Amino acid sequence: MRWMRAAGRGLLVLMVVLTGYVASGAHADDGTSGDRGPLTLATAGDLTGYLGPLLEGWNRGHPGEKVTLVELPDSADETHAQMATDLRGGDRGRFDVLNIDVSWTSEFAAAGWIRPLPRDRFPLTSFLRPVVDTATYDGRLYAVPYVTNAGLLLYRKDVLAAEGVPPPRTWAELEHDAKTIAPRHGLDGYAGQFLPYEGLTVNAAEAVYSAGGSILGDEGARVTVNSAAAREGIGFLARGVREGWIPREALTYKEEESKQAFRDGRLLFLRNWPYAYALASAPGSPVAGRIGAVPLPGPSGPGRSVLGGSNLAVGTHARHLDSAARLIAYLTSEPVQRQVLVRGALPPVRAALYDDPALVRAFPYLPTLRASVVRAAPRPESPHYDQVSLVVQAVVRDAMTGHETPEDAVRRLARELAAVSDR
Incomplete structure (x- = not known):
């Protein structure tokens, strides 16, 4: 299991790969025709081992449609690159039914x-409700939500209790506690995922969204980032590093490094996905309880928060369309979704389970x-999402390291995103 893009490992990326191919015109466009047959399910790393038992259940009940599990690289960026390369190959590719990061739906559909x-x-x-929106593009359903996610603020409740203060609700409270309380207890103040990769895009987008701003509009057709809200959000992150309540070491953190800290x-506050809470609470953890x-x-x-998670999609050249749809229905059924949470600590998409x-x-x-999922917003939607993300990472990194002021960073971000949108 891995933890998707919103967080390098924040969410599982898995791909269902069908064993055979036919010409793209051989099946009806509604995706309900096509024969049944064996499937291959590829994942970028099942860290908790939850997926194997789920697939064993499918294989027992569907002997003619057995799923073989294949693991891919553990990096979201590498996974995206491999998937894009394969899908560009058309009917010569191997990947036919894919569990894609929610931010990739627009790109892959377009x-x-x-x-x-x-x-x-x-x-x-x-x-x-919000998870269904991540699976649509241009008014049509292109995927089915499989898992969801939203960033949370984890905190040391024993430390805050000793100080007689509640967990922070505002940036000012977070800054104050990170600057004053954390040092008294030998802790660093606050960290997120600030290495230049997809996690930094997520953290930056959350800061902009929390301040009331946005980055793109109209599925990438408009650049909306040049705003006071974006300057405030990026300024919050840059100020943290400059003033020291975000440790400079956090500029090297992805999900796993920040979770481990x-x-x-070593930290009073951490922005991460819920899996970090589950693992930090497990028996043997120094901060459990x-x-x-x-x-x-x-x-x-x-x-x-940015809305994380992954969606199950069917490749254009997939052959066993009925088997693919049946597997998707199985993985999104309530009993299986319960196991996705219990065995894998992945947030389910079924509302009743909450x-x-x-x-x-x-x-x-x-x-x-x-509550965080319902309030969350997707990452900037664009047919060129991979390029959008690279631009955000580079510009925000320069702001956080002090090479550019937040004001200059936002202006540069607007210019470079406009260039991407015009391609």
Whole structure:
């Protein structure tokens, strides 16, 4: 299991690869025709080992449609590159049904790599509403939500309790506590995922969204980042490094490095995905029983997370369309979604599971996570998302390292994103 793009490992990237191919015109466009046959499911790394048992259940019930699990590189950027290269190969490629990061739906749909899906084959009304939006492009359904995610603020509740203060709701409170309380307890203040990779795009977008801004509009046709809100959001991150309550070491963090720093007891606050809470709370963790989770703070109250997760899509040249749709329905069924959470600590897309008393007891952050998911916004939607993300990473990195002021960074970001949009 891996943790998708919004966080390098924040979410599982998996791909279902079908074993055979036919000419693209051999099946009806509604995706309901086509024979059944064996499948290959490829993943960028099942870190908790949850997926194997789920597929064993499928294989027992579908002997003629057995799924073989294949693991791919653990990096989201490498996974994207491999998928894009394969899909550009048309009917010579291997990857036919894919669980894509939510931010890739527009890109893959616009490129013609994935086919529209019939809404009536999947229980979309049972899903959390925002996750369905990530699976559509140009008004059509191009994927089915599989897992979702939203960033949370993890904190040392024992430290805050000793100081008699609640967890922060605003950036000002976070800054104050990170600058004053953390040093008294031998801790660094705050960290996220600030290495120049997809995680930095997520953290930057969350800062801009929390301040009330946006980056792109109209599915990438308009650049909207040149705003006071964007300057405030990027300024928040740059100020943290400049003033020291974001340690410079955090400029090297991806999900795993930041999670480990928090788990080792070196951080007071951490922005990460819920899996980091689950692993930091596990038996043997130095901070087990001493951590809490709240929504990300913003300038004047709760902020806004980027919506993470992954969607299942069917490649344009897939052959076994009925088997692919049936596997998607299986992986998004309520019993399997429950196991995705219990075995894999991946947030499910089924809304009812967030109200299940037994699950809430086992995963106390679920109510906070649901509220964060409902309030979350997708990453900038664009047919050129990979280029958009690279631009955001480079510019925000320069602002955080002090090579560019937040004001200059936002102006440069607007110029470079406009150049990408014009391609």
